[in-house]
Amino acid sequence: MTTKHRTNAAVLFHALSDQTRVALIEKLKDGEQCVCELTDALHTGQSRLSFHLKVLKEAELIHDRREGRWVYYALNREALADLEDFVRELKDAAGRTVSSKRCE
Amino acid sequence: MTTKHRTNAAVLFHALSDQTRVALIEKLKDGEQCVCELTDALHTGQSRLSFHLKVLKEAELIHDRREGRWVYYALNREALADLEDFVRELKDAAGRTVSSKRCE
DNA sequence: ACAATACATCAACATTTATTGATTAGTCAA
C-alpha cells in the first residue's frame, strides 16, 4: 500500500472518528435527507452540523444536492466500499496470524 | 444502534485516523512484531510509536505480549471483524438509496 | 424589492491530540 493510499484511509477514518459524525451517517442510512431533518434528529445547532457535514463531504463519504432552499445529503457508496475493502484486508491478515519470530 | 455502539465505532475509527497508526497496522498484517521492528520499519522515535501503539491497543485493535525484553504486538481479529460489519452495513444502506422525500 | 427560510462560513475560543526529550521500569547477562 502506498503513502497516498494510507493517507486516504486515514482521511476516511478521521471523518468517522467523531460521535456526531457517526450519528449523522447512521441517520443517512435511512436515505437522503436535508439538513433540517438531520438537525432535528440530532438535537443540535445548525452551524455545528454544517461543520461535521463538511468533514464527511470532504472525505467523500457523503455528497450533497441543492433543491430549492434545501440541501440534501446522502451516503456515497463508493467510499464506503473502499473502506470496507481496506478493513476486510486487515481482518483477513489478522486471521493468517502467527509466525512468532524472535528478536535476538 | 445505541449511543454506546456509536461511541465504540467512533473510538475504533479514531484509532485509525492517523497515518502513522495506519502504517503500523499495515505493518502488522505481516504478523506479530516487536516494537524494535516497527520502529525500524517506520523510521521514527520510540516514544512516538509507543504513544500510537497505545491508542491502537486501547481501541483493542491490537494486543501485546511481553517475551523477555521484547514486547510483541499483533492485530486483533475481533475488533476488525466488528469494524468490517459496521462499514458493510453502511455500504449496503448506501446501495438501498433513494426515497427522494421533500421538505416543505 | 423585501422579508423569511435554509444553510454555509467565519472568528474567537476551548478542548483534544500529537511530538519531543527525559525519566522510569522491567529483563537479562556478566
Add this chain to the structure above:
DNA sequence: TTGACTAATCAATAAATGTTGATGTATTGT
C-alpha cells in the same frame, strides 16, 4: 549488583479539531 537494553510513561509544548454565536449567501413567497 551493575550495566546494557527494550519499551512505557511523563511533562512541556505544539498543532489540530470542535464549539459557539454572529454574519453572509442563495432561494423563495409576497
